[in-house]
Every structure is written in C-alpha cells, then in structure tokens.
Amino acid sequence: MLSFTRSALRLKLTRGFASSTRLFDRAVVYSTNGNPAEVLRVLTYPDISPPGPSTVNIRFLLSPINPADLNVVEGVYPKKPNPADALSQFESDVDESPTFVGGNEGVARVTAIGDGIDNLKVNDMVVMVKQQTGTWATQRNVSSDDVLKLSSSQLTEVQAATLTVNPPTAYNMLKDFVDLQPGDWVLQNGANSAVGQAVIQIAAARGLKTINLIRDRPDVESLKKDLKKLGATYVLTYEDLANKTLKAQIKQWTGDKAIRLALNCVGGNETTLMARYLGQDGHLVSYGAMSKKPLSLPTSLFIFKNLTCHGFWQSQWYLTKSPEQRQHMMQQLVALIEQNKLRMTTHEIISISATLSDQEATTKIQNLLRDVGRGKILLKIE
C-alpha cells in the first residue's frame, strides 16, 4: 500500500472513486497550530495496513469535537499529539511539516486484530483511553491497551462517543477528593456544561444534593427548570452569589451542614465568591477556566478554614489508573446510562460524506467551526 506514488494516489482519490468500495481512509488533519477554522483540512489516504502484533484496527462511528480538541489544534493545550507519520507521505504539499490527526474522544468498532490479543474481537465497540489518539478519522491502528471495550450493547453511538471525557470527569471529581455520603452537599459553577450536567445527575443518583451556578440569561428560568429535571437541588446565577441574604438562605437549605466540595470550571471572581460558601475542611476542585481568569482566593480561607484546592484532568486520571480501575469506572457510568440516570447533553451530528472531495469536506468542516463555534458537535466521517 505504501508503494502508491503520490501522483497515482491523487489520481485514484477522485470524487467518483470515493463512492465505490472503500479502499481509502480519511481524517481531519492539521500541520501547523492555529485557528481550527483555518488550519484543519480533510485528507484522504489509502486504507490502513493490517494490524501488527498487540494492535487493532478500529473504525470510528462518531467522534466529538470537544473544546479541548480545538485548544490542541490551536497549540494552547499542554498535551501534544504525536504526528501521524504514516499519513505525512500522502500530503500533497511539499514541505516537511508533520501531519496531526485531530480528536481525542470517540466510539469505534474493531475491524481487525493483530497477534497476541485476547481481550478484543472484531466488531467489539470500543472507546479511547489513550489521549490524543486522533479520532477524527475513518480508521486508525491503535495499541490494544489504548482502547476500552464497552461491555454493554445498550448504549447508543452518541452515548458511547461522549463517554470517556465529561462523564468520568464528573464521576471522579465527586469521588476522589471528599468522602461524600448521601445527603451531603456539592457546590458547582458552569452547571450547564456537559460536565456540570453529568455532575448533577451522578450526584442525584448517589443521593447527594447540589447547588448549581449558571450565568444569567434571557431564558434563565427555563434552564433552571431543565437542570432541576436532571436532578439539581438548587440552581442560582452568579449574580445571586453577591446577594448578602444568600448565606442565610444556603444555611437554611443545608441545615447548616458544611459544604465540603465545590467544582469549578469558571475561575475569576465568580469562583472566589463561590469558595466562600465552602465549610471547614472544604475542597475546591478546578477542571476548567471558562472565564480565562485566574483562581484568586483569600489566603485566610486556606489557613483558617483549611481549604484545599486541587485540579482535575481526566487525561491524567487515565494515565495513573490501572486497566481494572478504568474498566470499573466505565461499568459504573454505563450502568447509570442504562438505568436512564445519566443522559448525555444534546449533540449535533455532522456527516462528512464520502462523496465530498477533500476540498469540499475541508470547506464544510471549516465553515462548521466558524458558524457553530465550540458547540457540541459529533463528527461522522464516512
């Protein structure tokens, strides 16, 4: 396959050819960091080789475009993907820049198995546990350790595609820092984010109470209702935090029980205000900084209330946990989904049809990112 010359390849990869039997793969790639709506391109290349020992070939069904994925493309994310060396040779431009495949999360089916693998078989549904694998592609060859087999056949493709980043972030933050018992309280901001919605639902399933903070907006009452339907105990706006009567109000809600866990994806002043509602020995866990402002807290909270501040990064969690621990967590999440206790946030599925040329597909992706911004998009690359 690698003996294709570039000109022969270009000849074969015409639009007409693309609609016939699959003999090629496709990926959304980039060679330089920058604005995703400018640097992302769709690249077609020959069908990947049969898998080597301990590796599998997988075909992606759906791959989310997460905000962090766009940060990776922009080059502002600390984790850099490895270049997809096998693809660089199929690039039509002459410079020597490496080619990177975008995407971190996704659901795929195993299409071929290398030697020495006994925990996976063809047609198994898998999700990624290795970070920055490059999931915006039709097929990839990956180490069998880098994927996690889903035991359940109950999950929809959308549920499975968005299973490995946001729900585990919520699940682990509610578990790893404070030993919470049913009836305990959790405070969070950015409560309408994908993680925030998962926090509400997983907390509710565990019998935990949540006080949820959202931005004020024209339809705020309707959003409050939606989040309460998911299981939110109370929903407040950041403006409410500055209200002097809130302290007494929260005291009444909690029966003056100390709130020991607050989850933060905002930063800035809203988080400073939120932290003041944490009780003695509280923990503030940050997993994002949507305001792009630093976390700023009075030192007295640390000294006199014994506040502890942590960060949480699901990527790091996967790196430090055993396969058994990963599998156990995933089973818990799949069970919650099957019991309808954890619903995923709504996503728009964008198909990149095989009938589009690379140029047309590139335009479609770039327009999408320009128009839709950083919304909840799932790519289906045919």
Next chain:
Amino acid sequence: MLSFTRSALRLKLTRGFASSTRLFDRAVVYSTNGNPAEVLRVLTYPDISPPGPSTVNIRFLLSPINPADLNVVEGVYPKKPNPADALSQFESDVDESPTFVGGNEGVARVTAIGDGIDNLKVNDMVVMVKQQTGTWATQRNVSSDDVLKLSSSQLTEVQAATLTVNPPTAYNMLKDFVDLQPGDWVLQNGANSAVGQAVIQIAAARGLKTINLIRDRPDVESLKKDLKKLGATYVLTYEDLANKTLKAQIKQWTGDKAIRLALNCVGGNETTLMARYLGQDGHLVSYGAMSKKPLSLPTSLFIFKNLTCHGFWQSQWYLTKSPEQRQHMMQQLVALIEQNKLRMTTHEIISISATLSDQEATTKIQNLLRDVGRGKILLKIE
C-alpha cells in the same frame, strides 16, 4: 481573695506595695478590639486562687508578642479568646465589658498543682498547647491538658518561650504535605520571617535543599549571607523571580528534579510567580499573607500540573493531634535546638517592672507597640 472590695484592692495595689512580697498578679488586658497601642492596658489583681482539680497554676517567665496576637487584639483573627471572667471584677471602670488577657505563646513554671494530676509537678517548665490562653500575665490557672511539659532543661527561657508557634509551623509544613527525602528541594518566600528561618534550618538538618525568597533591601547581600549561614541553599529576591533566565538556572541547581513543595507567607504576585517553579504534582502551602493580597494562580497549574494548594495553621494542628503526637513533635524540636541545629530568631526582652504602676506599665506597653511595631518582642512581666 474575691472578698476584696474594689476600693480596698485599689488601696493595696499601690506602687509601694508592689515591691514587697508578691500578693498580686498582673496582666496585659483589653476590653474592646482595636489598635493594640491604644486598647491594651496593664491590670493588677489579687494573687490567683489555689488550683482546682485537674488544673495547675503557672507563672510566666517570658511571653512573646507575635503578630497574630496583635491581630487578635485588633479583632481580625478568626480565633477569639475567652474572656477572663475572674479578672473583670477587678477592673476599675464601671462598664460591663469582658476582660481579655492578650498573648498566645509563652514559657512558664508550674507553681501549684490541683488534685488528680500525675504528669506535672511544681517547678516543671511548660509551654502552651491551648490557643489564646492569655500568656501576657504573671500567673494563670490552666487545665493540665493545655500545657506541654518540656523534658529538656537545656533550653533557655527565650528558646522555650518561642517554641510552640513558629518552629512547629516550619516542622509540620515540611512533613505533612509531601514525603520529602534528603536531596529534595523546597521553595519558600518570606524566608527571613521567624518561620522562614526555622524552615531553612529544619530543612538543612533533614538534608533538604531550599531556595529562599526575600524582599530586596539595602543590605540584601548581608541578609543572604546570614540565611546561608543558617543553611539556606540559595537565596533570591522577588525581583529575581521575574528574570527569564531563572528557570534555566533553577533547573541547573536542581538537576531538573521537580520541586514538590513551596511554602508561602506573602500572597499576591510574588506567590503566583513562585508557584510556576513548582513541578508536576507540587504542593503550595500557605501560612500567612504578608502582602495582604489574595493568592492568585492560573487554573492551568491545578489542572495540567496537578498543583494542590493547602493552608497551614499551627493552632489547628494542636487541636487535631493527640498528646503523644504533640509531645513527639516537641521532642524533635527540642533535640534540634539542643544540637544547635535550630536557632531562634533574635528577640528583644521587655521587662514590665513590678515597681511601675498600672498606668506607667500601660504607657510603656503602648509606647513599645507604637515604636517597635510588630517586631520580635518578649514580655517579662515581673
């Protein structure tokens, strides 16, 4: 004793009387929070009663005026002392305000023992483990659990008087957050504070290396030399932190070993800059905020470097540890002092002579606080 009428008491407590055989006690007290140089007063009252069961009478030898003690008087410290009810009746003013005795730390000798005490005897040297006991006094009656007997007779009064706050803060911060091994690195600001100097010495005794930050000042080179004599590995100014070559410099010093512990008593931008030199999984422990500015850190440090921020408060440590743990720590510190590995910062001893009237003594204390400010003062109330 309590049958003294106020007028009879005032009659007896004349200057002439004070120089004869001790029949009264004295304390530095206040009734309202405010500027210590205005609200502190010296009050003379009859000799305290014999101790009740499980209590001891102690006579203070030396009692520091720590910055936190002044915060307590100002009313800005979260821990409030209990009023000294037995003293209020001897106040000459007619209002009903409670009387508080200032001071938290000090060394004393046991003068009388109540029933049911077997771990203390008369003449034992003790330090305080209960907070806000009110140590600026000649004598107090305290619960036997609230003092810790010093096993060593090697300590000077000054060493013993300043043993329970600053050295334990340094000792515990170097122990409770990161499992440091000889050769590991610690970063700290406010390195010339009493705690900072103890950190330098205790770290050196453990074979730990320290990078110490101080304010720039006219005699900075001489101070650097002094701190190095105490055992500081390197001493830098806050201005050095902003120097772009420092990263490479520190990398060279540490052999690129990650720094996992930073100690902070400053806050503000200096601490933000310092935190950037912490490595993966680093811990930032705050025990003060001399800049009076909040702790402000980029959220990315928490998420991507797994930074954890804690506070440390020695008062809280005493509350949560067993008598055995307190005793063990104190033995370790006493051993370091005896081995001349831990020298206390220089203090000025201020005597409040028994020949001074309350008014004269009050003026002396108030002038002292106005002139000396928050320096390292030890009170000796005769």
